[in-house]
Amino acid sequence: MSHPQSYEILLVPGFAEDTTEAAEPSGAIRSAVVSATGETGASGYPRFTGVGIVAEIDPATRSVEALLVDGAELTFGLTARIEERDAGTDADR
Template sequence: MSTVPKRFEVLLVPEHVEDRHGASVADSAVRSAVVEATGHHGESGYPIYEGHGIRADIDPETGTVEALLVDGRELDYALTPLVRPAP
C-alpha cells in the first residue's frame, strides 16, 4: 500500500534556457511553490495539490503533473512544470 505525499514543490522552468551557466534547474525556475494535498482528486483522477496560487493534479507515484493552473490560468507553453519533494 502506497501513501500519498502531503506536499510537493512545483517549479516552473523556462523551456528555452539552453545554457544555465552552471545553475541548477531549481535556480532557473521563474516561480516555485510548495503545494499541499487537498484531499480531493481532479478530473485527471490524481490528487489535487494547492498552494501559493498553484493548483496541480500530481501523480504521486511518478511526480508527473497531469493538470496545472497558475493563478487560475493554464500554464504558458514556454514553461515546464517540474515536481520534487517539498523541503
C-alpha cells in the same frame, strides 16, 4: 501516508531533457509549495494547492497531470517540475 502530502512546483522556461538541471531552484522563474487537498481532480489524480497554483499530480510517477497558475493554464514555453517536500519544510522560496 503512502504518498507525499506536499510538493514544491518549479516553473522553468522551455523544455529541459535534463531533469536534474531543470529542477535547480536558480533556473525556476517561479516556485511554490503545494499541499494535498484530499480531493481528486478532473484528471483522476490527487489535487494539490498553494500560493496561486493548483496541480493534479500522479504520486506514483511524480508527473504533473494538470496545472493552473493564478487561475490560468501554464503559459506556452514553461515546464513544471516537482520535488517532494518534508512536512517540516513547507515554505515558499
